[in-house]
Amino acid sequence: MKPAKILIIGAGAIGSFYGAILSKAGADVSVVCRSDYQTVKQQGYSIKSDELGNWSFIPSQVIKNTEDYQGDADYIILCTKVTLDSDRIKLIQAAVRPNTCIVFIQNGVEIEQELIDAFPNNEIISGLAFICCNRTGPAATHHLAYGKLTLGSINQINTSLKRAKYLSDLISSTGIETLVTDEIISGRWLKCLWNAAFNPLSVLSDGLSTEQILCTQEPLIRVIMQEVMNIAQACGYCLDDSSIDTNIRNTYAMPPYKTSMLLDYENNKPMETEVILGNTIRAAKREHIKCPTLDSLYALMKLKELKQQG
């Protein structure tokens, strides 16, 4: 059997890490990368993992634009940030073939529909990464902890679970935990509990770590998570009652961590405010659910963005 051909689009911390894992598992992995193109082209990625050791990931093809990809990808894995000025369809469409399975490992809720609409005949898999992983320099990725990837098909095209299962098996062969689920949308809401709390608070506090935030403002964290749970439930995704406690406990157990939104803010890059908070609040309005705390956070993040732009 030929190795699976995989194209990673947006090979930042998350993309390069899973690309490196898949390459380690024997797949033919190529990357589209822009900011670190020269370094990656010359020497590949340097992966430093506290759990798996250090290794180099040399992609099969290193390209700047999706149009330059040679061959038929079995999987496209989209790992870019989702911001107001990103066009996810345009980012991938030049490499989508009839048999390409589109995977997106991205933050946010209610971000599925535009992909389903644009590629009605391709299997689309939603992926959720539970990982502490940062870019520490050009083509340098530091994997601090965790790494579990949850995958679920969202449009149930013929090949369905088989494609998710194959990808999952490849990844888990390297020691990274995976889960294939038919409740991926619930999983996305569950992840939003954490993201909607810690991402904005780390930015609005001007850079406190998850640990400092949790140690001093656990009640606020719980209120935010409860509001997200209420919205998820109104949308038809009933999360387990223990979800908040579990999230809090897991965060206490994490190393002090800078959230992705905070790293973006510190580097003066666009933040994922819309897909994490904006989409959540818009779902709440649609379902007539009150979420005053999320409303405040969203408004404050918009002020922060205004300041960032000025």
Add this chain to the structure above:
Amino acid sequence: MKPAKILIIGAGAIGSFYGAILSKAGADVSVVCRSDYQTVKQQGYSIKSDELGNWSFIPSQVIKNTEDYQGDADYIILCTKVTLDSDRIKLIQAAVRPNTCIVFIQNGVEIEQELIDAFPNNEIISGLAFICCNRTGPAATHHLAYGKLTLGSINQINTSLKRAKYLSDLISSTGIETLVTDEIISGRWLKCLWNAAFNPLSVLSDGLSTEQILCTQEPLIRVIMQEVMNIAQACGYCLDDSSIDTNIRNTYAMPPYKTSMLLDYENNKPMETEVILGNTIRAAKREHIKCPTLDSLYALMKLKELKQQG
């Protein structure tokens, strides 16, 4: 009639401005000041007012500590910030004589009782300044706009309204608007509408002006003001329904302004989070009123303070 003897304690922007106004009106005005002591001692204050012109204010006595005040003050006017580490009683007690009337021109709600308890035989007047006024350098005060001072006795000791009226007449003789009211506590809540909205938002947005905040997040401003109104009402102070609209309209008419909390934050000084937000929220809990937006702002300000200290 001898000129009134007045001691200003805490002669920052507000204190030096009203001290200068009272001196202009013929009063014998002394100041306790710490940070600008040397400059004030040598050359007094330089007051630059967009409405009243520029002049120098040479205090009668310039002292570092209240204990050093010579004579019997008719009025002590306390203008310090009210923060967790300030002791208002200790700041004034060495100069309080049987006939001294204690005036406090300070931010915050529910800050009266400790003064009433500590000085049961002195008249105490609560003052509210509606003014745009900044310290621009050592002993240099810039009065940008407004200046109205509202005064009200809060313990109705014998002399009662007469003392407030006398002070008010002195100030208004210079062209600055004054009002003596028996509804000063309502006035304090009314002022809190503005303070609870614009002070935290200017800090949490990292320095946007009142104008930038209002132009982009007017709905949030209105939610905050409504929560403060609900709490005031539960405490027995029913503010006029039009208060929010008036506040919004007045703020649009103001020059773009840095709030006092923002100036403190930028200068790495303690902020008035507790008297503006903390006391408001504690009143809400006591009266069983929900205020989720104020809760969020307060929690975020505590994170901001934690970051400031670290």
